[in-house]
Amino acid sequence: MLGRLLSSRYRIVRVLGSGGFGHTYVTQDTQRPGHPLCVLKHLSFASHNPAILQQARRMFLSEAETLEKLGEHDQIPRLLAYFEEDEEFYLVQEFVEGHPLSDELLPGKKLSEDQVILLLEDVLSVLEFVHAQNVIHRDIKPDNLMRRDRDQKLVLIDFGAVKNIEHTIAEATGITEMSLPVYTSGYGASEQCLGKPRFSSDVYALGVIGIQALTGARPIQLPQDPNTCELVWRDLIDVRQDLAAVLEKMTKFHFSQRYQTAADALQQLQALENQTKVPLSRFDAVRGAGSPHQDASLSRQPRHRFLDSASMPLTIATGIGAAVSLAIAAWAITRTLTPTTLSTTTPAPIQNQISFGEKILTPGPVSPLKQEAAEQIAAGNFGQATTLLEKVRRADRADPETLIYLNNAQIGPQKFYTIAVIVPLSTQPSSSEEVLQGVAQAQNQVNQSGGINGVRLKVAIATDNSNPEVAKQVAKAFVDDPTVLGVIGHGTSDTTLAAAKIYESGELVAISPVSSAVALSGFSPYVFRTMPSDQLPAKQLGSYMVTQLKKRKAVVFFNSTSAYSKSLKDEFSKALFYGDQGKVVEEIDLSKPDFNPVASVDRAIQKGAQVIMLAPNNDFFDRALLVISANQNRLPLLAGDALYSTKTLQIGGRAAAGMVLSVPSYQVELSKSAFQKQAKTLWGRSVRWRTVLAYDATEALIGALQRTSTRKGIQRSLASPDFSVMGAIHPVKFSESGDRTIDLELVKVMAVRSGKQYEFRALSKQK
Helix, strand or coil, rough: CEEEEECCEEEEEEEEECCCCCCEEEEEEEECCCCCCCEEHHHHHCCHHHHHHHHHHHHEEEEEEHHHHCCCCHHHHHHHHEEECCCCCEEEEECEEEEEEHHHHCCCCCCHHHHHHHHHHHHHHHHHHHHHCCCCCCCHHHHHHEEEECCEEEEEECHHHCHHHHHHHHHHHHCCCCCCCCCCCCCCHHCCCCCCCCHHHHHHHHHHHHHHHHHHCCCHHHHHHECCCCEEEHCCCCCCCCCHHHHHHHHCHHHHHCCCHHHHHHHHHHHHCCCCCCHHHHHHHHHHCCCCCCCCCCCCCCCCCCHHHHCCCCCCCCCHHCCCHHHHHHHHHHHHCCHHHHCCCCCCCCCEEEEEECCCCCCCCCCHHHHHHHHHHHCCCHHHHHHHHHHHHHHCCCCCCHHHHHHHHHHHCCEEEEEEEEECCCCCHHHHHHHHHHHHHHHHHHCCCCCCEEEEEEEEEECCCCCCCHHHHHHHHHHCCCCEEEEEEECCCHHHHHHHHHHCCCCCCCCEECCCCCCCCCCCCCCCCCCCHHHHHHHHHHHHHHHCCCCCCCEEEECCCCCCHHHHHHHHHHHHHHHHCCCHHHHHHHHCCCCCHHHHHHHHHHCCCCCEEEEEHHHHHHHHHHHHHHHHHCCCCEEHHHHHHHHHHHHHHHCCCCCCCEEEEEHHHHHHHHHHHHHHHHHHCCCCCCHHHHHHHHHHHHHHHCCCCHHHHHHHHHHHCCEEECCCEEEEEEEECCEEEEEEEEEEEEEEECCCCCCEHHHHEEE
């Protein structure tokens, strides 16, 4: 296509993006003076059915009309032309000279409150206009906000991501297909993930951008409250209460609790800005102090008041232009969800991946006190570091890194035993924090009680970024350090498998708290785990399918890039096949860019599937929820414990009702356990199952250290048939294969009495 002349006018000079629905190019307008650049969006619709082409043409014209209206706003690219050639469709839009907002919101960089208020107000003023046209953008993110060079205004681009034309044509022609809803992970609201966007979905995404700008943390680094699913970010930065309240309302998990339109949020933001003492120019709002316009005041453009969008019927813009940019948006979803985004980068020097407290590894903003404490530890001033860390902990009880470093600093020059914990802090910050909480709780408990036979425990923290190669390097570093007597890690089955032989070569025990892949069973005599093997839940679900559901044919949805997901899928297939009880009629890969939930479910039903088995990992959790929604209760649902989450209940809702999951019994027992009460006292909030398993792994190492303080001795102790220590809820002991035998529980998604909320209920309690 490069160099091709379209409509005898637009010459293609480079590709901007491409995907399954079309392509986007930078072109030159050869009929205007200077041959200015513009953006051309092209949809190649693979159908020669006259009825479908007529429908596509009608929607193409409708979409062009919508884009032309939107282009009336100064901060939205103008529609320059639209045309059809050879039954393919093209839109030409204004080219914006500038850079995306993502270039400014760098990890760790924080904007001031005034800067964030002005940023939000700038975009909300555009969204107010957009919503008044009955259009939902659906993909608000930093990459779709361009900082225009000529005036530093933010320009909202990629309105093509409003809806997939193929879905609309399918509705018109009676074809039951549904495409992947458009959103970018981290910025997509819960209802948008299920393909039901609202005006407040755009407000949610912009609120996340505001939090990102304030804290310097990427959306994937922000944990969710396990009970409410609300974003947890207030502990990352000191922020004025009224601004925090606006951001929290913008990002409420349930759409009914948010500002319903951009106009509502804008009104509140303007009230906040009027309270600021020093007005800033739009340029200063991003560049900060030291810009040449530092003393300029904000120049406001007159803003029109539009009809209240709530009084108008909601229509989501559809058409050819929408489909072209949807290709880019769909690619962005895949890129964001694929776990190799960070792991393929060149790793930093390995010493930067490890810390006893002399450096901060948890991503995101760091409090000045915590940074100073790290510097004191690096200088060997353990007393001063202890005082500082105690203050940090009083301000933020939930941070496990602080508690580990505090325990390390309190040891000072005294004798100690050393273990390490390795987690994927950069790529999976929330789950890593849960693991660190379990390690910290066990370390704090043993040290406060006098240590291991009078010797206290020091813990090194390391991050491997979910990268097997980095995992090997970190493992080698610990193997080469003779003071390290054991390792808790890693955070995924893939990284644990990658590092296992290195641990064996150095005779260093590693206990994984969360790796469940069957391949780890007996893989190395120096690798143990507190997470049960996937073989157990797979067998339990297979048995339930045949004996209770009386079904024999299943379709499995899994992630081919995850060792855990593939393992659970394979073991479920084996459980049915070798038991001569049933079979898997189709395996569907959630990680494929062209994954289509409704088409996949329909195809599986046509092949005779009677049950859906969901075996995702966390990376494609949202796509598993789409399968649940697409199924619409047609087939019974089975699932692994990755879906044992409040998010399944809140988003899946009625479509998830009746789904049966196999989970370790401690997940069901945790909420009412004594361990949970102790954890709440220590952390100020409830903990989750990863914390339990990391605590159990640490307790196992502590128990082995009470017997011996040599690497070989620790391995022999853990492998001994008489070894057993009390974990958070159940005893911890290992089989010859390094696995832990633990009871499993079948739980079912059930409606509570109101019928509007759902809960996981153990099947054993329903008898």
